[in-house]
Amino acid sequence: MEKIVVVGAGQAGAACVAKLRSEGFAGQVTLIGEEHVPPYQRPPLSKAYLLGEMALERLFLRPESYYAENGIDLMLDTRVDAIDRADRKVIAAGHPLDYDALVLATGSVPRRLPAAIGGELPGVHVVRTLRDVDEMAPEVVDGRRALIVGGGYIGLEAAAVCRKKGMEVTLIEMAERILQRVAAPETSDWFRDLHTRHDVTIREGVGLERLVGEDHVTGAILGDGTQVPVDLVIVGIGITPATTLAEVAGVEIDNGIATDVQGRTSDPAIWAAGDCASLPFRGDRIRLESVQNAIDQAEVVAKNILGAGEAYDPKPWFWSDQYDVKLQIAGLNRGYDRVVVRDGDGARSHWYYAGERLLAVDAMNDARGYMIGKRLIEAGKSPDPAIIADAAADLKPLLKG
Known part of the structure; x- marks a missing residue:
């Protein structure tokens, strides 16, 4: 070699x-x-x-x-x-x-909007590379109007940044709820409430019919016929x-x-x-x-x-930052059949189970819950859901069981 x-x-x-x-x-x-x-x-x-x-x-x-x-x-x-x-x-x-x-x-x-519906108009951006963001930055300014297309993590993060910059933000998601592909309804509800409290207008179950404008995007016509004036479009559709x-x-x-x-x-x-x-x-x-x-x-x-012959055994974890919230995710929630909610002092976590098996954890400002959940999942341990749901219960002893 x-x-x-x-x-x-x-x-x-x-x-x-x-x-x-x-x-x-x-x-x-x-x-x-x-x-x-x-x-x-x-x-x-x-x-x-x-x-x-x-x-x-x-x-x-x-x-x-x-x-x-x-x-x-x-x-x-x-x-x-x-x-x-x-x-x-x-x-x-x-x-x-x-x-x-x-x-x-x-x-x-990144997936882009088709040219036939205005996807190539100036002012329409995706978020992937340094060049993408450098091109977008001059348009992310106080007082302007942003349309976010897609209610996944990229779209929600973009919405949070635009609001922090003082923009008026509308987010549309074609599916019936934001985060539908990646998270439980409980997590969707939590983040919908977060963004609504930050004055983001969220429209779920509504697609984009087309963008309008000549030299620059100026508006959007949504699938339900609503017309929205916009100065900037950020596309986060996967x-x-x-x-x-x-x-x-x-x-x-x-x-x-x-x-x-x-x-x-x-x-x-x-x-x-x-x-x-x-x-x-x-x-x-x-x-x-x-x-x-x-x-x-x-x-x-x-x-x-170089000849190690090592099998890759992934231990998935992810994160997202939105406003003052850090979302940390451990595991993969594929195949879950119930979600156990754990509320704490300013913290919340959603624990995904398939039967009695713990699959994944979504932790919002709950670093302790995330770390314990991650270690439990990686060790193949599945705690009693009743303990998880009890906000007063100390989770650390579960690691020894």
């Missing part, structure tokens, strides 16, 4: 190359990214960075000098056009690069895995770039990690869209390229 190429200079790509070096790999490492800046954190983009509370350099995962100092060839502002699997080359900016192992950490792309490069090369795709438990694709010389990769998990195939997964999966891939 002499040459390793990593395509995608996001959280997963950066974690992979750093792990290769820390594990002692002395060969050639190349990290290729399409953006003009070194790998950076994405979560603060739509929050602290957009609010002007975080400088650009603080976004960077590592100083740019790190890559040269560690013998990592960082190719920025560079697009990979194709993979030649037969000769083990990638074609980057028209030039071939040899590889012995190739890691695809291509991430995901993401799709960036699989085109792999698909054209003939690598197997199944809800993302399909990998085995070690992160290897259908081509034994090609690996994948992060948002673009799907992996086996408890008899299913899933993708995990989180910073935690991007780092952990990429580090396992790096070790396995």
